[in-house]
Amino acid sequence: MKVLIAGAGRLGTQIAQVLGASHNDVTLIERDDDRAAALRDTLPARVEAGDACEPVVLERAGALTADLVIATTGEDEDNLVISLLAKRQFAVDRVVARVNDAENTWLFDQRWGVDTAVPAAAPLVSLIEEATSAADTIPLLRLSRAGVDVMETSISARSRAVGRALADLSVPAGTVIAAIIRDGRPTAPSPDLVLATGDEILVVSHSATEDEVRAVFQ
The missing domain is CATH 3.40.50.720 (NAD(P)-binding Rossmann-like Domain)
Known part of the structure; x- marks a missing residue:
């Protein structure tokens, strides 16, 4: 951008x-x-x-x-x-x-x-x-001393993750899906939760890049 x-x-x-x-x-x-x-x-x-x-x-x-x-x-x-x-x-x-x-x-x-x-x-x-809300993946908080990034990615109608359960997604090593925000409300990321258009995913990682996170969901 x-x-x-x-x-x-x-x-x-x-x-x-x-x-x-x-x-x-x-x-x-x-x-x-x-x-x-x-x-x-x-x-x-x-x-x-x-x-x-x-x-x-x-x-x-x-x-x-x-x-x-x-x-x-x-x-x-x-x-x-x-x-x-x-x-x-x-x-x-x-x-x-x-x-x-x-x-x-x-x-x-x-x-x-x-x-x-x-x-x-x-x-x-x-x-x-x-x-940066126009971007589909952005860093929300960069915790440089701890070496941890918190990122958000939004699921669009064209995202490859639409209709797939979290358990079926392969996230990069050292990366955790922290929460799913659906209709403005945070939801616990259970393995059987199926992603839908409009979902926002909060991801925490100490090693993954934005492009790597984007590749999982977009």
Whole structure:
């Protein structure tokens, strides 16, 4: 997935770190030249200096081919402008914007190009879930010290796992199916549970990659 992140504050750099480490093609845009320079070679992402409110900067960063734009600046006005440009001028499929001031929440909708508005107080993992919900397999939480990843994969109508029992699936070594979420409710992953379209699978692993998990269910 090709991702553009506007704003290299704490939140923007954390998202770049997580999504970049998950093998996404990430570009982080920062208008402060010194900060942009300091971040280069420290993140698994390309860092572009410039004001993301300017179309030429977004285009240079790759907005024409981006799958996702995340506006995380500290100014709601900037996040709205970035969202509108991403959606209207560059036809980006998914636009996520941070709302810094709760009183401005009503503005953050599709009239301004925002697909998903995320409150500033939302935890990082929640924002990443919202940002990447278009993907069928995403890392929800990377517990690097423990060497454990928690991933989620969604079952679509085309998934090879539809209609198959969990016992019939061969998951990678060191991987456990933690829960099945069906109709918004978690279900214990019993061996005879048959997967259906719309199911969400939570997987815990210390060694499997996202591609390996995807191959089991997709």
